[in-house]
Amino acid sequence: MTMSFSAPLVKIQSLHKSYGPHIQVLKGLDIExxxxxxxxxxGPSGGGKSTLLRVMMGLEKIDSGSIRFGGKPYISSESADKKTEIDTEVRRSIGMVxxxxxxxxHLSVIQNLILAPCKVRGEAKASATKRAQALLERFGLGAKANAYPAQLSGGQKQRVAIARALMLDPKLMLFDEVTSALDPELVAEVEQVILQLAAQDMPMMIVTHDMWFAKNIASRVIFCAGGVVVEDGPPEQVLGAPKEERTKDFIDRVFHIRH
Ligand SMILES: Nc1ncnc2c1ncn2[C@@H]1O[C@H](COP(=O)(O)OP(=O)(O)OP(=O)(O)O)[C@@H](O)[C@H]1O
Ligand SMILES: [Mg+2]
Known part of the structure; x- marks a missing residue:
């Protein structure tokens, strides 16, 4: 095995993030x-899961710490003036839903998909449209290319949002509770699309409260509470036989098995 193969894709070190002087959310988070x-x-509600994903997407400033991506510096706040430095090239290689x-x-489905590739990358409209159509077909949305978001179901909208993120060929996908606002009967179609991406080895970080989905999608589960990582391990351990008392409490209380 070569060094580069085992090198981390993401390395988060001692990440601190607060909102104003009183709300300290991330208190030295380390994730590889x-x-x-x-x-x-x-992790518990208000524990900072969305904050973590938003930081990784370059949407939030940090107080201190660093994130490396593919071995390169991505986000840091180490300088004397505490300014958050973000590498925009790296940011563009991360997709979030x-x-x-x-x-x-106000844009049709296909217009939603081609906007960023054409604007950010300068891709020709014809080529972007062709890629977009192929993605929509793969996600069972071929007939919806010219529909507007208001004409779609919640599940269709989320599948379009995933397709739109994929248009920029992300090296990492972030999913923040993408099914929790959906009617129960629409959850599976969105989870299937994400499972499809998983089968193609797309690296992803996922926040979910759905035990079935977590078990089926995760290669690793991280339990975060109090702004730090409390437990980190394979799904069978963290979800099935947690070592830490706090993880066990949380799983017993909050994580319900879907029947
Ligand atoms: N823009 C903001 N300004 C001030 N406080 C914020 C802001 N965004 C989040 N917070 C606070 O930061 C803490 C962490 O919020 P976050 O949304 O990251 O939690 P979460 O783990 O995603 O919770 P949930 O499971 O409910 O989605 C909460 O106390 C929240 O109120
Ligand atoms: Mg959240």
Whole structure:
């Protein structure tokens, strides 16, 4: 095995993040993620899971610490003036889908998909449209290319949001509770799309409260509480036989098995 194969894709070191002087959310978080891993992050509400993903997406400033991506510096705040430094090239290689659909309502599905590739990358419209159509077909949305977001179900909107993120060929996908605002009967179609990506070895970090999904998608589970990593291990351990008392309490109380 070569060194580069085992080098981490993401290395988060001593990450601190607060909102204002009183709300300290991340208090020295350390996470290492290898290429091809699918990390599910679980933890109490308000514990900072969304904050972590937003930081990784370059949407939030940090107080201190660093994130390396593919061995290169990505985000840091080590300088004397405490300014958050972000490598925008790296940021563009990370895709994110949120709980609430973030599609542009005034653009059709296909226009939503080709906007960033054409604007950010200068890709020709014809080529972007062709890629977009192929992705939509793969996700069972071929017939919806010219529909507007308001004409779609919640599950369809989330699948479009995933397709849109994939248009920029991300090296890492972040999913923040992408099914928790959906009616139960629409959850599976969105999870299937993510499982499809997993089968193609897309590295991902996923926040979910769905035990079935967590078990099926995770190669690793991280339990975060109090702003730090409390337990980190394979899904069978963290979800099935947690070592830490706090993880066990959380799983017993919050994580329900879907029947
Ligand atoms: N923009 C903000 N300004 C001030 N406080 C914030 C902001 N965003 C989040 N917080 C606070 O930071 C803490 C962590 O929030 P975060 O949304 O990251 O938690 P979470 O783990 O994703 O919770 P949930 O499981 O409910 O989604 C909470 O106390 C929240 O109120
Ligand atoms: Mg959240």
């Amino acid at each position: 993620m290898k290429p091809g891993e699918r990390v599910v992050v679980i 949120f709980q609430h659909y973030t599609l542009f309502p």
